[in-house]
Amino acid sequence: MNQVMRWSLLVIFFLSISPDLFSADWPHQRGPQQNGLMSPDSIDSLNLKDEPEILWKEAVTDGYAAPIIVKDIVIYGDLQRGKETYTAIKLGDAQPLWKDVLDSPHRAGIGTGPRCAPVSDGEIVLLQSCKGELHCLDLLSGDLLWRKNYTKDFNSLYIGEKGNALGASRHGYTASPFIDEDHVITLAGGKGAGIVCLNKKNGKVIWKSQDDQAAFSPPIVTTLAGVKQVVCFTVKGLVGVDRVDGKLLWRVPLSTSYGRHVVAPTIYNDMVIVGSHEVGLIAVKVTAKGKELIAEESWKLGKDMAPNFASPICMGDNLYLLAKKQVLCIDAKTGKLAWSKDGNVKTSAGQAFAAFVGLKDQVMMLNDMGELILFEADPDSYKETGRVQVCGKNWCHPAYSNGKLLIRDSRKLICLDLKS
Numbered sequence: 031m032n033q034v035m036r037w038s039l040l041v042i043f044f045l046s047i048s049p050d051l052f053s054a055d056w057p058h059q060r061g062p063q064q065n066g067l068m069s070p071d072s073i074d075s076l077n078l079k080d081e082p083e084i085l086w087k088e089a090v091t092d093g094y095a096a097p098i099i100v101k102d103i104v105i106y107g108d109l110q111r112g113k114e115t116y117t118a119i120k121l122g123d124a125q126p127l128w129k130d131v132l133d134s135p136h137r138a139g140i141g142t143g144p145r146c147a148p149v150s151d152g153e154i155v156l157l158q159s160c161k162g163e164l165h166c167l168d169l170l171s172g173d174l175l176w177r178k179n180y181t182k183d184f185n186s187l188y189i190g191e192k193g194n195a196l197g198a199s200r201h202g203y204t205a206s207p208f209i210d211e212d213h214v215i216t217l218a219g220g221k222g223a224g225i226v227c228l229n230k231k232n233g234k235v236i237w238k239s240q241d242d243q244a245a246f247s248p249p250i251v252t253t254l255a256g257v258k259q260v261v262c263f264t265v266k267g268l269v270g271v272d273r274v275d276g277k278l279l280w281r282v283p284l285s286t287s288y289g290r291h292v293v294a295p296t297i298y299n300d301m302v303i304v305g306s307h308e309v310g311l312i313a314v315k316v317t318a319k320g321k322e323l324i325a326e327e328s329w330k331l332g333k334d335m336a337p338n339f340a341s342p343i344c345m346g347d348n349l350y351l352l353a354k355k356q357v358l359c360i361d362a363k364t365g366k367l368a369w370s371k372d373g374n375v376k377t378s379a380g381q382a383f384a385a386f387v388g389l390k391d392q393v394m395m396l397n398d399m400g401e402l403i404l405f406e407a408d409p410d411s412y413k414e415t416g417r418v419q420v421c422g423k424n425w426c427h428p429a430y431s432n433g434k435l436l437i438r439d440s441r442k443l444i445c446l447d448l449k450s
Contacts, residue, residue, distance in 0.1 A: 056429035059096035059147035060294060064250055066343035067388040078404045078416025082446040086124045090443050093143030096427040097436045100150040106443055107144030109135060114144045116157045118172060128172025136160030136202040138191050145204040160202025161188050176233030184220030197265040197289030198244035205244055210251045215260050219244035225262055225271055239276030242266045245291035254300050254316040255323055263304045265289030268314055280325035284309050292339035298362040301328055305336040329365030343386045345407045350386050350393050354379035359409050368409040385427040396428050
């Protein structure tokens with residue numbers, strides 16, 4: 031197909047998309063608000079008493095990067111011809127649109143292939159390799175707009191599974207960047223460039239901040255104590271920097287072996303909630319004191335109630351999360367346990383994973399053995415309303431858009447119809 035025809039078909043495809051669909055898309059592995067919750071107008075309720083219809087299946091190879099959906103386009107990563115590769119296909123019929131060969135793979139005992147979920151704002155797509163190669167592509171064409179390499183551009187470390195290497199330098203750069211209007215926030219992990227803000231249009235550096243090595247938790251931009259800021263869970267702990275210039279606002283040191291901080295920061299009012307299998311589950315409250323921001327521990331739970339690498343979600347005043355092999359509901363304000371549920375994961379506690387997605391008054395949980403479980407978002411008790419087998423073993427977040435749910439395991443990318 032020649033270049034002119036390719037562009038013509040892509041333009042026709044995009045012009046056929048309703049302009050209000052993007053609000054219902056899944057442009058980040060944790061959804062449109064990067065908190066694991068569906069948009070309020072996406073779906074009122076879900077019924078999982080019967081197996082959802084499979085609309086299509088696409089063969090995939092090695093990789094743990096979650097797929098995303100933007101403007102009826104699916105973007106996923108896998109290992110192709112020995113390279114970390116990301117592919118764009120149509121949501122409706124899985125027809126290919128473009129692909130980007132990103133980098134040579136990170137090799138580990140649990141497999142190779144991409145581990146970082148793509149990110150999009152409807153204009154660009156950001157792809158990040160385990161070794162720290164960052165590509166910014168045009169969503170329409172897949173053309174490369176600009177690129178950065180963390181080790182070359184920011185003197186970051188990439189060592190691999192060796193010695194005492196920490197965080198991303200050991201297991202790869204898996205923390206997806208954050209697109210905030212015309213800026214891209216990324217955890218480059220270099221000295222003086224632990225957190226980097228780039229111009230979305232050309233990749234030029236706007237500011238660099240801190241010496242923190244990157245862990246695996248994605249940065250977020252949020253407002254705490256009335257101040258818009260970048261919040262990161264790095265190898266050194268929890269940190270907040272000014273959104274405009276990267277100035278340090280507050281810091282809470284936290285330490286886990288090999289810098290294994292994975293869960294995304296969860297926001298509840300002016301609190302940031304994070305955790306690891308060693309430090310427990312911690313809520314940090316940020317308050318204003320004069321012109322400064324003060325970050326102090328609000329509550330803390332022990333290791334038995336802490337997440338490993340499955341991020342919690344917060345619905346109303348309650349957290350839903352996986353701790354070892356138990357699903358927990360915890361009061362976000364006080365840290366008090368509301369209930370716990372065994373039996374929703376069967377993997378060993380050290381490798382157990384579940385992805386949680388919040389609906390209006392329900393929680394959808396995809397466990398690591400490919401079961402899709404639905405239960406009520408109710409702090410009084412665990413009330414399961416549906417459970418179906420949808421795929422094989424996986425460590426990937428699903429993606430939802432306009433009645434379609436994307437699930438991937440080690441061999442297949444599957445599109446399910448949830449409208450019926």
